[in-house]
Amino acid sequence: MSTVRHDSQELTVVPAAVVSRILEGLGKEGAGIVETVYRQAARGELVNPDSLFLRPDPSDRRRAIALPAYVAGETPAMGLKWISSFPGNLDRGLPRASALIVLNDVATGFPRAVLEGARISAFRTALSATVGARALRGGDLAIRRMAVVGTGYIADATVRAMAEQGWRCGSVAVHDLDEERARSFAASHTHGITDTVTVQRTLRATLDDADLVLFATTAVEPYVGEADWFYPGAVVLHMSLRDLTPAAMAGAEHIVDEVSHALREKTSLALALDEGIVQRADITNIGDHLDGRIRRNPSKTAVYAPFGLGSLDIAVAALVLQRALGSEGVFTVPDFSGASTR
Incomplete structure (x- = not known):
């Protein structure tokens, strides 16, 4: 990624x-950005305030x-x-999430660009999951179930x-409260990463015997009841953050993108900490795993719950802007801030 400068x-x-x-x-370039940001976060090199x-x-x-x-x-x-999540949109035939990303010039602070943000957000979230899974599985991309x-x-x-x-x-099991949506998902991913996709x-x-689990729901209250619902040693990509009860998190290793962020807004991890099931000192950053400073115990369940760093969105958006300049469909608003008329 190179710096995009803007003097007008x-x-x-x-x-x-x-x-x-x-x-x-x-693809690969985006994953590289996510890895770099996570390493920077673990070393305290980012300015990443709490989300509001x-x-x-x-x-x-x-x-x-x-x-x-x-x-x-x-x-x-x-x-x-700035991203919204309105689950009722699905009943209207609209996407649940919509977003925009504003980039500022780093020299002047003036608004530099506005980009559609929901796609960038989904892209970096997906890469957060794959980067974390790769690190926690020691680079093994062959999943049994x-x-x-x-x-x-x-x-x-x-x-x-x-x-x-x-x-x-080897196989993929899927589950959704909307069974029709689950069947559509299963059909669309057959022959992608597997030849066998079943709807449970x-x-x-769904969880039975799975060595990699992806939670991507809109849950606001935990519903996964016990730790033994997971296969021993499984990597759990807890992207939706609020699916697991404290009991379901007992005995696992807990990995996040940044600890203070992950313990806000009634996440499963925050609830488990409040109940004393998880100790803050035992929560690790994915950047430390990527750098090799920490290695997980493969016999324990690893719950990876990235809260979502704004740094990822901004880093990816800056690269998208760089590639977009001059493209068909991109337009500019001259003197948007009115500074030249003062």
Whole structure:
């Protein structure tokens, strides 16, 4: 990734079609960005403030989240992701999540660009899962049995990223509260990472004997009851953060992207810490695993629960912007800030 500098006051707008086209060609490069950011996070080299949650009605699942970040290094970038999650959109035939990412010029602070952000967010989340899984499995991309719980956009992006990176499974079991959506997901991924995809009606049957588990739901309260629901030594990609009860987390190793972030907003890990089932000193950062400073015990279940660093969104968005400049479909607003008329 190279620095995008901007000396005028124009604002560049990058819509979804352009973002999607660029992301399709960023597989290995995108994974490299995610790994670099995680290593920086483990070394304390990022400016990554707590995300801010806005809930119009605390009694339902609608929310919007602001994630600001500054990514240091040879190619610095700064900005904000503003992403909403409205699960009711699915009943309207609309995506659950929508987002935009604002990038600022690192020299002047002026707004530099606005990019469609939901696709960037899903892309970096999928790569967060694959990067974490690879590190925690010691580079082994051959899965005996994989379980997918929640078959929406994030699960789809993650499994597609795994297929592109060469992961292969003996079989995949999927489960969703919407069985029709689960069947559609299963059909779309046959012959991607496996020839055998089955839809399971119960959670227990889905998790049974799986050595890699992906949770990508919209759950707000834990529902996975016991630790023995997981195969011994399984890697659990807990991307939705709130699926596991404290009891289900007992005896596992716990890995996050940044500890203080992961213990906010009633995540499963925060609840387990409150109940004394998990000790804060035992929670490790994925960046330390990537650097080899920490190695997991393969006989224990590893629960990887990245809260989601804004730094990832900003770093990926900066690369997308660099590739997008001059592309068809990208447009600019001259003197957006009005600075030249003052």
